[in-house]
Every structure is written in structure tokens, then in C-alpha cells.
Amino acid sequence: MKAIFYHSRPFLIAELLAFTLVLPLLLWFFLPARWILPVLWVIALVCYVGASRIDPSQRTGGWNWAAVTRANMVPILWRFALCAGLMFAATVIFKPEMLFGFIRERPQLWAIVMVAYPLVSVITQEIVYRRYMFARFGGLLSPRWLIILSGIAFGTAHVVFDNWVAPALCIIGGVIFSLTYHKTRSLWLVSIEHALYGNFLFTVGLGKYFYHGAVGAPH
Numbered sequence: 001m002k003a004i005f006y007h008s009r010p011f012l013i014a015e016l017l018a019f020t021l022v023l024p025l026l027l028w029f030f031l032p033a034r035w036i037l038p039v040l041w042v043i044a045l046v047c048y049v050g051a052s053r054i055d056p057s058q059r060t061g062g063w064n065w066a067a068v069t070r071a072n073m074v075p076i077l078w079r080f081a082l083c084a085g086l087m088f089a090a091t092v093i094f095k096p097e098m099l100f101g102f103i104r105e106r107p108q109l110w111a112i113v114m115v116a117y118p119l120v121s122v123i124t125q126e127i128v129y130r131r132y133m134f135a136r137f138g139g140l141l142s143p144r145w146l147i148i149l150s151g152i153a154f155g156t157a158h159v160v161f162d163n164w165v166a167p168a169l170c171i172i173g174g175v176i177f178s179l180t181y182h183k184t185r186s187l188w189l190v191s192i193e194h195a196l197y198g199n200f201l202f203t204v205g206l207g208k209y210f211y212h213g214a215v216g217a218p219h
Helices: 002-006 009-030 032-052 070-094 103-105 107-137 145-159 165-184 189-206 208-209
Strands: none
Touching: 002 103, 002 145, 009 107, 009 145, 032 107, 032 208, 070 165, 070 189, 103 107, 103 208, 107 165, 107 189, 145 165, 165 189, 165 208, 189 208
8 A cells, every 4th residue: 555655646746846846945945055965965875776666677777888879979969069159158248257267266176076076966966867757757747748847856956056047057957968868768878968068067167156165155
């Protein structure tokens, strides 16, 4: 009976709402900035185990390195080039003082972020918002709505950074990453794509909006 209730449509809808709206707002109001990454790691671990139980066919974690092919990478790189150009132009037009600010002011920390960010943040986020959400809600939503809501959930999770730029960019990015994951079911591939965008944001100077040290700072 408990298992039936856990997989029932009302419970799944309630969990989806909690995942998309309630949890991000609770974290925004009550979570100290220094705990953002540790809490993300715990959530990712729970989601990793949960997704493996929901979808036993992916006990190995759904990494699917075989999907990292030239055929899959080429459209990802073209799309990234277009989006990177738009983000660069937006920075030049609206925030020229931030352009390449991270590299200019703290080059050593920038180099560390380029390596650490994909490992400590990107992969965990993809476990939560792609692997778990697709495994958990795939039977509830059509692929189109699953892609859209995965993107929205990914975006609303970034309200913890206390600015509108991070959620807005992450909703767009989340939809892009969800499209890739829907097509390939590869955590490796979607993590590579996510890292490209994230590292570019830090490089071009927009990383301020995604840095927990900026939480609560004036914008």
C-alpha cells in the first residue's frame, strides 16, 4: 500500500510542486550561503540512490559515456557558441564593468573554479535535475513537459543566489540540458554541456550571480 501511494499520481504531483517551488523557496529563506553546496551534495546523493531504485536498468548511474560522440557533441558546441556569443554581447552592453572581471581580479581562483566547478557542482546538479527528475516523473509527464519543468526546477533552485539573473539564465539553460539528456540519457554528455556554459559564465564575468558569496549582496 505504501509503495502504491508513493507512485500514485497525486503524490507525484505534490512531489513535483515541492521539488520545483517549495524546496527552493525554503532554501532561499532559511539556508545560510555557506551550506548551499553541502546541501546540494546530500540531495544529489539521495536522488542518485532514488533514481537507481526507480529505474533498475540504470544501476550503474546512467552515465552512458558511449553517448559522448562527435555526432552528439557537434550540435552541442554550435548551440553553445551561439549562446556564448549572446551572453558576451549582453555583458558588453549591460554590464561592461563585469567583463572578464573574475580573470582580471582573481586569476588563480578563476583557474581553480574552471576545474572544481564541473566536479563539485555540475555533476551533482545533473543528477538531481536530469537523472532523478526524468526517472521519477517520466511516467507522469509527456517528454515536452518533462523537459520544460526540469528546466524550470533547475532555474528556481537558483533563487538561493538572491538575484533574478541566475534563475532566468538557468531556466533557459535547464531546458537546453534537458533536451540533451532526453535525447541521450547520458549524465556525462549533459555534464560536459553544463560545464561549458557554467565555466563560460564565470569567465565572461557573470559568475557573480552564481557565487554563494554574493548571496544577500546588493544587485
